[in-house]
Amino acid sequence: MTRPMEIEAEPGRARKLLGSLLRPHRVRAVFAMVLVLAENAAHLVGPLLIAGALDVGVPAAVKGDPVPIAWFVAGYAASSVLTAGLRWGFLLVSGRIGQDVLIDLRGRLFTHSQRLSLSFHQSYTSGKMIARATSDIDTLSDLIDEGLDGLISSVLTVIGVTVLMLSLDHRLALIVLAGFVPLFIATMVFRKESARCYRRTRTEIAKVITHFTETMTGIRAVQAYRREEANAKVLDEHNDGYRLAQNRATWVLGVYLVVLRMVGSLSFVIVLAVGAWLVSAEEMAVGVLAAFLIYVRLFYDPLEQLGTFLNTYASATAALEKISGVLAQEPGVPEPARPTPLPSARGELRMSSVSFRYSEETPVVLSGMDLHVPAGQTLAVVGATGAGKSSLVKLFARFYDPAEGVVSLDGVDLRDLGEEDLRRAVVMVTQESFLFTGSVAENIALGKPSADRSEIEAAARAVGAHEFITALPNGYDTDVNKHGSRLSAGQRQLVAFARAFLADPAVLILDEATSSLDIPTERAVQRALETVLRDRTAVIIAHRLSTVLIADRVLVMERGEITEDGSPEELLGSGGEFASLHSAWTASLA
Missing domain, CATH: 1.20.1560.10 (ABC transporter type 1, transmembrane domain)
Structure with a gap:
């Protein structure tokens, strides 16, 4: 600790x-x-x-x-x-x-x-x-x-x-x-x-x-x-x-x-x-x-x-x-002195010989990792707790910089990208789904402050949130209260999805973003995800394999290393760790 x-x-x-x-x-x-x-x-x-x-x-x-x-x-x-x-x-x-x-x-x-x-x-x-x-x-x-x-x-x-x-x-x-x-x-x-x-x-x-x-x-x-x-x-x-x-x-x-x-x-x-x-x-x-x-x-x-x-x-x-x-503290991920412009990102992600640890007092989390995610691919990352999944996506979002190696977007080292270009291109939705005090519409509009009401409502419809929002006392103008306490955990997560989808990033990262959803809501989100993730790069971390199965490609991680890499169908047929996880998940639904 x-x-x-x-x-x-x-x-x-x-x-x-x-x-x-x-x-x-x-x-x-x-x-x-x-x-x-x-x-x-x-x-x-x-x-x-x-x-x-x-x-x-x-x-x-x-x-x-x-x-x-x-x-x-x-x-x-x-x-x-x-x-x-x-x-x-x-x-x-x-x-x-x-x-x-x-x-x-x-x-x-x-x-x-x-x-x-x-x-x-x-x-x-x-x-x-x-x-x-x-x-x-x-x-x-x-x-x-x-x-x-x-x-x-x-x-x-x-x-x-x-x-x-x-x-x-x-x-x-x-x-x-x-x-x-x-x-x-x-x-x-x-x-x-x-x-x-x-x-x-x-x-x-x-x-x-x-x-x-x-x-x-x-x-x-x-x-x-x-x-x-x-x-x-x-x-x-x-x-x-x-x-x-x-x-x-x-x-x-x-x-x-x-x-x-x-x-x-x-x-x-x-x-x-x-x-x-x-x-x-x-x-x-x-x-x-x-x-x-x-x-x-x-x-x-x-x-x-x-x-x-x-x-x-x-x-x-x-x-x-x-x-x-x-x-006097310097940002751990400083702005580049001369940022490389990236006005329109395609979404190609790459890690080259990346090693990472959170501090000198903590052990190495990722060691010598090489990974290429082509633009438009949906990549799911699974593995036990502590395998390094969240560390992987935090590097893609540049919440941290690697100790060694390069993390790049469209061939540009993230350390050379300006903050504005990076945050416009890469958006992360986390398990916490933090909402600020204000209306539902204002929280969705964080993804695009210039958005009008029609754009906000369209984003909510895309993730299946429009129905519950219109049922609120003041609809989109309902105050969510402190930390979004007026909404349920699943509703807060849907608002966070709508916020991210409105931002329309080239890369969308979902870090356990469906963990707070009940089964009916999760199914609605799954349908929305299949539409929204089309033609954009996505990296998904999820323990629920129903979310993972919509991915084009699955990585299985263990102790900071990739142990399996392939399409869901290929990994299910290989009889490896992913197949075991899928069998256990299927049994839990019985």
């Missing part, structure tokens, strides 16, 4: 992704920076106006001149209004940038994940992918909505306050700046520990979402085998893992903020004591001391906000590492 795929965290890759997301918004980002700069300047002028009011305005007012203090009060009010207005403008601009970035990232992730091959999706669970698209992007949203705003304001405030403190009194300023030494050490430790903690939280929450998704997807099996209690215990374990990881991250943040506050409080006390002594020695005005003490508070409050940002940043970086890891 292949182990679930894990993608190694690479911080540099995450930063590169973030840069690519922000790059298209450079102009708006610069404008936002101008707004926040102006906002901080308007905000920081407040304490200077207070100092002026205390040292100039109050003495003047005492002497009977209220004009100076009135100007200081009016200036302070104006700075407050200007600060609020600039803040509002910044939030509008930054909010728009943030939403555009998240929409871009979600679109990139969705588009790229659809291009990744089956091998990736089989090892990287759907629950993990949902975690990347929901929980991880929500975490990044928190950073953009709140964190970046806090970072910019905090940094500008700290820089501005430092300059103003140095200009007011360099002695007191040096006392405050001395606190940077322990804070720098604490910050470095905090960044390292919080990054480790949040990588773990992203992993643990992905486990929770994966287990929840798998349980809901397989709810019938859960209830049929009474797995509710066992599944609840597994979820409790995952929840505990997430809780412990989150608690550890919160504890690390708490310790950092305590250290930050202690250093800030100690600096404030020392500045107050030294400043009081300077005032008493008439080396400093009271207003200047008052302004300086306000600036000390303005200096350390943003540092606490910066600590919160670092916490949010660590969480978002861990999430972005996971997302960037998915985006």
